[in-house]
Structures are given as structure tokens and as C-alpha cells.
Amino acid sequence: MSENEKQNRALLLQADFDQELDAAGAVKAERLLAGDARAREDRERLDALRRTLRRHAAREAAPETLRTRLLVQLESSNGQGRIAAGYCRFARPSWRVYAGSIVATIVVTLGLQHLVEELAAPDRFMPYVVTGHMRSQISGQPVDVASSDQHTVKPWLASKLPLAVTVVDLAAEGFPLVGARIDIVGATPVPTLVYKRREHLVSVAELQPRSVNYPEVPALRMMEGYPVVVWKEKHRTYAAISDLPPAELEAFVAAFRRAASKIESVPARN
Amino acid sequence: MTSDDARHRFTRAIMPHLDDAYSLARWLTGNATDAEDVVQDACLRALAALESAEVAHPRAWLLAITRNVAFTWLAKNRPRDLVLAGGAEDAETHDGASPHCDEPSPEAALIEAADRRSVEAAIAALPIPFREALVMREVNGLSYREIADATGAPIGTVMSRLARARALLIDGLGRVSL
The missing domain is CATH 3.40.1000 (Protein Transport Mog1p; Chain A)
Structure with missing residues (x-):
């Protein structure tokens, strides 16, 4: 098998694995899998890799701090004009200071009520x-x-x-x-x-x-x-x-x- | 002034995909704090763009923005990674999908037995174009077409990057304990 053929075969198996093939392609992949033990082994390895990734590299929940920062940005983008995208990159050492001022801003300008309603409904009501x-x-x-x-x-x-x-x-x-x-x-x-x-x-x-x-x-x-x-x-x-x-x-x-x-x-x- | 409408659409269409964006940024930047910054930046861009745009596929769209912001971040903070990535890009054009063609491929059981630390290390060691294709597919569950749109690469390139990424992981994880 030439390098090129090998690669095409790998891409076909992979596309089948990812369910990206149309019916005709799927049939081709099915035939390949049925008739070729090495193809089946390749498929098993893809499956094993996916299971391992699911277990050890699953989608992570965004931290609450990020959600809060965004909600605050969202609120303040109303009152203070659009915020240039680069402007709000936090300098890390002053994060605590910034967090403090964020909280103060919410309390003073908006009141917590609105935020609570945003977050708690419908469970609260x-x-x-x-x-x-x-x-x-x-x-x-x-x-x-x-x-x-x-x-x-x-x-x-x-x-x-x-x-x-x-x-x-x-x-x-x-x-x-x-x-x-x-x-x-x-x-x-x-x-x-x-x-x-x-x-x-x-x-x-x-x-x-x-x-x-x-x-x-x-x-x-x-x-x-x-x-x-x-x-x-x-x-x-x-x-x-x-x-x-x-x-x-x-x-x-x-x-x-x-x-x-x-x-x-x-x-x-x- | 961001309009109420844009903010409303943002909370409705974009906020639900925060976990996806964060996970992608986490793998691209390599750490949690920078990922937060990248996602926040991406979200603000998304919010600004929502003023004038209707978005058909908000998740793929947010991930594309996140990816671009992460690349800007990488260019500024990890230029070396991007240079290395360029080298890998060359390699993928002449190398086949499997990096060790002559050696026998590792057992599926070994791949599955890999522990978290080696999985994370193996993903982190992938050149960036391979890593982003892999994460978008396996973590975010994007289709080939969506990955191609997000990364600006032709779909064939996406497929071979993905194949290379997987082959490298299979190889790395399958041999780790030998």
C-alpha cells in the first residue's frame, strides 16, 4: 500500500468513526471494516482513544468567577457605553481589587435584586x-x-x-x-x-x-x-x-x- | 452603548456555550486563568458583533471567536508554540496519517488504561493546529465543516490534522507504560 493509499484509508475510517460520511461513503467504510482486520483494529484504537478522552479530558464547566465577570460586563455595557474588547483584560495582580470594585459597582448602580432574579428564576418563583x-x-x-x-x-x-x-x-x-x-x-x-x-x-x-x-x-x-x-x-x-x-x-x-x-x-x- | 436586544440575544444564545468556549480556551492556552481571560475577551467581541449580526450557529460561532482570541493571545505570550505549529503544518503535508508506520500499533486496551495526567500531557504536547482540531472535535463535538469554518482551513486539512492528532495520541498513550 502506498503512503497515499494508507492516508486515504485512515481518513475514510476516521470520517466513518466521526459519522461524517454520506451513505455511499459509509458503505465503503463498512466493506473495508468487514474485510480487513487491521482496519478493525484501527477502529478499536479510535474508540479506545475517544473513551479515554471522555474520561480524562471532558468538557469543563466554566468557573463561576467567569460567569460573574461576564454578567457584570453585560450590565455595565449598558450604562457605560460599549467596552472595547481589549479594555477589560484583567491585570492579574490587581484581580482582587478589581473584584471588589465590581461588587461595589453592582451594589451601588444596579442593586443585587436584578442579578438575583436573573440567576434564580425560574427556581425562585x-x-x-x-x-x-x-x-x-x-x-x-x-x-x-x-x-x-x-x-x-x-x-x-x-x-x-x-x-x-x-x-x-x-x-x-x-x-x-x-x-x-x-x-x-x-x-x-x-x-x-x-x-x-x-x-x-x-x-x-x-x-x-x-x-x-x-x-x-x-x-x-x-x-x-x-x-x-x-x-x-x-x-x-x-x-x-x-x-x-x-x-x-x-x-x-x-x-x-x-x-x-x-x-x-x-x-x-x- | 450595547443595545438591550444584543444583550438579550447574548445571554440567550451565547451564555449557554460558555463551558465549550472555556474548555477550548483551556486546551489552547494551557491554563485556567488565561482561559478565563480569553473567553471573556471572546464574549465581549461576540456581544459587540451581535449588534449587527444574526448568528445561525451560536456555538460554532463563539468557538471560532474564542479560537481567534486564543491565537492572538498565543502570538503575544507563546510565540514559540505558534512557530512550532508552523513546522508541524509542513510535516503533515508529506507525512501520512500514522506516524510510526513500521512499528506495530499499540493495543486499544493500553490506550484506554492511560491515566489523566498522561492524557493531559499528551494533548498539551500536540502542535497547536492538531490540538485545536482534536479538541473541537472530541471535546466540543463540532463537525468537520464547523471546524473548517472556525479555523479557516480547508476541510481536507482539518481531516488530516485530526487524523495526525489522533495518531499521535494513540501512539503516545499506547506506549507510555511499555
Whole structure:
């Protein structure tokens, strides 16, 4: 075998190993592996190397200090103009001094509150949503305004909160509207819509979309035994909770999003 | 003034890939502190660029920026590494994918038995172009095409660098305990 052939063979085996081949190439590699013991040995070595690298040279988590530095930069790039990329290279001896001034800057100019909300949501707020739902079930009074008519519920919420809440009718999907209530999440009153399926209630709280930590696609988690789905739309963040089976809650969320997106995509009235 | 929109897109699209960027920078610079500086610098560039650009593949994009910042850093702080890398580049054009063609190749079991310190040393000993291709593929999981885009090398070059990197590691790790 010439040097050139050897190299081509190695590259073919490697590309197969990396799953970079199209179907025709994959067949070629398969044939080579089937008919050539040395090729199989090469393949084994690649596998062994990958396992070793996974074990000893895995992706590392970026240190928290770096995350904090970036968040601070991000905040200050708002107030102080764009920062030239080279400017913030830290001189290492003065790192502590710098860290001190960073902390002082956050506290003085921004307050820690914002940062905490950025970092802690949704974990910080979800328990409020869960307790709101639990309380509504225990009290036997899940809604402050009982109506299956979205045109009653929406104005009622608008009269209580300075928000244009998206209220959708999901009766056709098997989730009739029951009404709405106001839950307190953190220290903020938020609108919560209540839907029904069979004898089960679904609460959907619309949260302040302040944090970036909310997932863009609905994410299911279990809290206190309840399935909770959290997701973010363009201008809103939602948390849905129910004693339904998780799959049915996810179906509800899908229906809710479909209906809401129809409303939101209606052209602006002007 | 960085716009809210750019900052928002940054936190949403770029921040999730910080671990990837850090790991790449860690292997390219060889130490944690410099890696942090490189990634921070890269992130600020990314943030500035987001003002005027839509990014289709944020992870590969951030890694490309990180790689470029790391190279600037290397040019300033480790110019010797880059010179050596140039030599390796020449070697890869005439040398085949396997460095020791005549000796029998090491056992897979030996490669797998290598300990952390020898793995780290073997990666650190790779010439930079081989090392970056290997890390982008095995640590960051980029495709050949993404590595080619990030490093500005043709895809064939990426493939042979990767093959050389792997052959060197297999050789180094497989023989270490003999």
C-alpha cells in the first residue's frame, strides 16, 4: 500500500468513526471494516482513544468567577457605553481589587435584586406558582372570577392588573375556561388563568418575563408531586401546573400556545 | 452603548456555550486563568458583533471567536508554540496519517488504561493546529465543516490534522507504560 493509499484509508475510517460520511461513503467504510482486520483494529484504537478522552479530558464547566465577570460586563455595557474588547483584560495582580470594585459597582448602580432574579428564576418563583395552585384546590375556590367567557375574564384581569393578559378559549380542545385569579409570586401579583379537564384544574400563571433563564421551549418538571411546565414566549413567560398526568398537561400547553399565538399574531390595530 | 436586544440575544444564545468556549480556551492556552481571560475577551467581541449580526450557529460561532482570541493571545505570550505549529503544518503535508508506520500499533486496551495526567500531557504536547482540531472535535463535538469554518482551513486539512492528532495520541498513550 502506498503512503497515499494508507492516508486515504485512515481518513475514510476516521470520517466513518466521526459519522461524517454520506451513505455511499459509509458503505465503503463498512466493506473495508468487514474485510480487513487491521482496519478493525484501527477502529478499536479510535474508540479506545475517544473513551479515554471522555474520561480524562471532558468538557469543563466554566468557573463561576467567569460567569460573574461576564454578567457584570453585560450590565455595565449598558450604562457605560460599549467596552472595547481589549479594555477589560484583567491585570492579574490587581484581580482582587478589581473584584471588589465590581461588587461595589453592582451594589451601588444596579442593586443585587436584578442579578438575583436573573440567576434564580425560574427556581425562585416556581414554588409560589405551586403553592398558589395547591391553595386554590384546598380552598375549593380556584378562581376569583368564575367565567367560561374569555371576554369576561380578560377585562376583569385588566381591571386588577396593568397587563394585557392573553386569555384563550380551549373548550374545543377539551380544556374549558373556568376563570382566573390573582396569585402572588415573589412580591408581585400575577394573573393566573384556570382551565378544567374532567375534574382536574390547570392553573396557568403569566410571570414577569424578566429572567433569561426561562426555557424557550416548554420544559416539564415535577414539583411537590405536580407536573409543572414552564416556557417563554416573545413577551411573556408562563408556568402551567395541574394534577393531570404530565402528558396531558403538555398537551394542554401545546393547545394553549397554539391558541395564544393566533391571538398574538393578529395584526396590530392601528 | 450595547443595545438591550444584543444583550438579550447574548445571554440567550451565547451564555449557554460558555463551558465549550472555556474548555477550548483551556486546551489552547494551557491554563485556567488565561482561559478565563480569553473567553471573556471572546464574549465581549461576540456581544459587540451581535449588534449587527444574526448568528445561525451560536456555538460554532463563539468557538471560532474564542479560537481567534486564543491565537492572538498565543502570538503575544507563546510565540514559540505558534512557530512550532508552523513546522508541524509542513510535516503533515508529506507525512501520512500514522506516524510510526513500521512499528506495530499499540493495543486499544493500553490506550484506554492511560491515566489523566498522561492524557493531559499528551494533548498539551500536540502542535497547536492538531490540538485545536482534536479538541473541537472530541471535546466540543463540532463537525468537520464547523471546524473548517472556525479555523479557516480547508476541510481536507482539518481531516488530516485530526487524523495526525489522533495518531499521535494513540501512539503516545499506547506506549507510555511499555
